[in-house]
Amino acid sequence: MTKSEFLCADIDDLKNTYDFIVIGSGLTGMTAAIQAKELGLDVIILEKLSNLGGNSMRASTGMNAVETLTQLNHHVVDSQESFYCDTLVGGKGSNDRTLLSYFVRHTESAIEWLAHHNIELDDITSTGGMSKKRAHRPSNASAIGSYLVKGLQKQIIARKIPLFNQTKVLSLLKTDGNVSGVAIEHPKGGKKLIKSKAVLIASGGFAHNYEMIAKLAPNLLNLPTTNHPGAMGDGIKLATSVGAKLIDMDKIQVHPTARQEAGHVYLIGEGLRGAGAILINHKGQRFVNEMSTRDTVTKAINDLHQDGVALVFDQEIRNAFKAVEFYDAMHLILSGNTLDELAEKLNVSSISFSETIRIWNNAQKSSKDVMFGRQTAMERGITKPPYYAIHIKPAIHYTMGGIKINSLTEVLDDKGEPIPGLFAAGEVTGGLHGDNRMGGNSIAETVVFGRQAGQQAAKLILKL
Structure with missing residues (x-):
């Protein structure tokens, strides 16, 4: 039995209703699912591919964070203000400043949250454009992506969060203006409708979708991509089908x-x-x-x-x-x-x-x-x-553009209003990175905004 088979639930065990549906099994989706489960929600993760982890598995350097004990232990004195400025300069000043402000203020607690789940990042290294060492990683200097994915997968198993692979989300369901579930298709289970009180899109970017790249940045068509084959922008299409606004779609790193x-x-x-x-x-x-x-x-x-x-x-x-x-x-x-x-x-x-x-x-x-x-x-x-x-x-390598969200990870429509019941986080969203993503920020984004999505879903559903 493979690791994926051990992690993944049997399609026959799929229920008709859950509190919170998470689309995507990368770091953002797993973080959100764990956080929501810990706050009392009945959670499910849906992954269209056989393999788990998405592009998160390919990250190798580190997770940016500031004002952490790890930095102090390595004699690095840093600040949120410096982190904010470095990221803003790197993004050519076009970053969504509200998202960026929330981001830099919550990286320290993201590191603490991981440590609480027995995922220690006690070493640091440098990334391009950063004035201080901020990229946190395990002490054995192993690749950050697989290290975090494996650590969070252990938490998924421990908390008995059902994760269904080979399960493609065909569309979002809406009831009285609220997103209320998904339509899915599975090779053995066929097509089904699953109801929920909230849905998170955490399905990653579109850097393997050359049809989209041809329309948005045709000058890049001669380049290969570092992304896995599933990075096709499916989550973006799902969001726009229910009226979501997109931002920075032509900004491809x-x-x-x-x-x-x-x-x-x-x-x-x-x-x-x-x-x-x-x-x-x-x-x-x-x-x-x-x-x-x-x-x-x-x-x-x-x-x-x-x-x-x-x-x-x-x-x-x-x-x-x-x-x-x-x-x-x-x-x-x-x-x-x-x-x-x-x-x-x-x-x-x-x-x-x-x-x-x-x-x-x-x-x-x-x-x-x-x-x-x-x-x-x-x-x-x-x-x-x-x-x-x-x-x-x-x-x-990376698509900076995507679904427009606010700092609560709520998906926004063309009028800037939240679409009730719909959240998004990770590379599927746009605005945080501006014109150019800084190395180490995407991994931090998955944990910071993954946690936020899980918290806000719980707040919506349980009235916390």
Whole structure:
């Protein structure tokens, strides 16, 4: 029996009525379901795919949060105001400021909530565009996505929350203007109607839907995507069918570091640069502040007009970012016992490459990157063999646009009024990130707004 089979309920056990229906089994959906269950609701999770976890399973770096004990334990003094400003600058000032304000004020309690559920994030690293170390992760530096998904799945089992996979939501039901359930289809159970008092859409974005991308950002059609095949925007279609407003739909993020290999696209997590890796061009030279925002790094790569670039690191950096072990298992990494050996494999000048590493190591030691102004993720140089490199290119990664919500996660219509009984959270929504999402914010968003959705559903139904 597989892990998914163990987690998933038998379709014959599906009831006709629940208090709260959650669409999507990623971090947002599981968080909301657990929070709502703890507050007394009868909850169900519906997942259209066989596999669970959605894009959450692919996240590798960390979960941004501020004013936490983890930060203090690592001698990082931070503030909500600084976090707010960094995110606003990264989003080019177009973020929904009400959502952003709620977000930055609730990341600390999100970390505490996870810890209360035996999910400890007691290490931190850096992400691009952040002025402080804020990306929380487990102490073994393992990939944040799978770590959180597995931790929350244990809570789903412990609380006996029914989770039905291979269950596609066909439409939302409405009664007297209120969303009152869903119509579903299951390969064995057929089509059914399930009534509820509230529904949460937590089904993720649309970065695998090239028909939508063609209409919204046709300039990106030549790029592959890091997203799983289920990221088709189904939740957005469900919401608009009952009058929901959409926002920022043309804002689609390209991640600068993805590896394409044998028809697969692998996200090379920002945490590798956060641990100290650098980027070099075909001349063996750095060309950008690697810890700039994703849009800035992507533009710098594109402006080279060459076939991708190389991400370079050493054994110490590898030890600090455990996702590298997965990259190695997938045969994505070049290695050399010396810089000259790695330069030869990269087909770059060994003289230029060695000089680049020398200059970078001096900058790292002095904490002064005169060439490109990098100020974060400089704790490690590139000094300990073996030396490694991964050939990378930009790829479509995240959709900043989606369903318009307020800070209560209520779905809003074209008049800005809540659609009664309908909530949404996570990547399926829009507004929080503005023009450009900052690395580490999406994972934090799933917990912060997932909890909020569970709380608000309970408040609606139980009159708390």
